[in-house]
Amino acid sequence: MQGSKRNCVNLFLRKTLGIQAMYKKVARREDIIQAAIEIFSKKGFQSASISEIAKRAGIANGTIYQYFRNKEDLFFSIPVEKTNEFRSQVALHLEGITGVFNKIRKFVWYFLYFFKNNPEYGRLLMLELRVNRSFAKTETYDFLKQSVRSVWDIIEEGQKEGVIRTDVDIYILRHLVLGILEHMVSRWLLKDAQYDILEHHQQVSRILIDALRGGVADSGGPVAKD
Amino acid sequence: MQGSKRNCVNLFLRKTLGIQAMYKKVARREDIIQAAIEIFSKKGFQSASISEIAKRAGIANGTIYQYFRNKEDLFFSIPVEKTNEFRSQVALHLEGITGVFNKIRKFVWYFLYFFKNNPEYGRLLMLELRVNRSFAKTETYDFLKQSVRSVWDIIEEGQKEGVIRTDVDIYILRHLVLGILEHMVSRWLLKDAQYDILEHHQQVSRILIDALRGGVADSGGPVAKD
DNA sequence: ATCAATATTGAACATAATTCATTATTATTA
């Protein structure tokens, strides 16, 4: 999906621009996004100024509008790259793990680990983009939602195996998992990331697993104890 | 705390203004806040303009700056009244309920009920204020945090009775409860409040109670089954 | 090397928050 889209863009660029200009254009776009991440995460959307971003990127104000429709479009373009990283890393970390509860444990750990290591991006995503009504209507938002698709898949797998309860709507179970994780990360970022967000990851997994199991009797499937 | 502060303000006003002017000043302040709620919740902080708020309140732009330091100060002043309402209503609804799990059920229900009935305010609180770094440093934010103090109290009570697990940090348990509730409300608001947020309140309570109980054996305390 | 196509620039423009000198209103005093 994303790959084919990029190919289209590349084809278009190759036809109209030379190959060097194409690379330059892509690189400049990335320069702008990098500058935007730095300024936006330090000051927030509202207080960050286009002038400052342009200065950081080493270009004139007007040039930004060659690459992005407006300040908001630039802001909304930030998560694409990081979402790809998160998504592929989750897949990698889940690779080879058997047992849905072990997968839950790993997902919980990686989610917290990722934001521990990307607090600036976390601020943009968790405190601004994730709750922005316009952003929720963009393609990037759909793409972002796909990045936590694995939670859904794991729960479904567990329900099929009979180790995760089916008396509760799967949407509610997903709200439970993402709710506690996003809440923890948001509060942590609002407290200026002063403490170790990863410290209690095992406790988080434990209560989530108890909630997901529910009244269902242990099926003796591939489940590891803490 | 809040009461004594208001008294100070009143005393100050009574000394410097006549009693009529005092009431007028308070009323006008409330007019502005009411106009601000309407405009901010429709357009969001960024897109709402002071002119529009002033117009709605039937006053000149400059007058707003007699009552509030700036646009942000006005925005941050909104939650005070509603927080009082939420807090007192929670207390009322919990009145007379015995058994910590019954209290959890009632809290979950009232939380969802409150935002179902206050979606405009919900947008301001959940999608803007709650994740605003400057707001997190205000007194109003501390006041707001106190409004969910009951969750902490209920969990503590349950732990003392031995019906809520003690192998998990109480902070994590609170993240669990507020996490799923705030997540549900936020997603619902981003979806333009199209479905009934209250529909699954029993399922939410059920998984939360399973998570809070954990491995702890039923103590036979005042606990009702679903 | 020349010309066409494209990219960059930054001053000018538009919008909106904030200020402040002026005007209107309200309270006090004789």
Next chain:
DNA sequence: TAATAATAATGAATTATGTTCAATATTGAT
């Protein structure tokens, strides 16, 4: 009640910043 003082409200002027666009610079094709 009239005169005066104190306070509140006003809205035009100021300031700040996102956005546009005509002019300039750069790049690619012949």
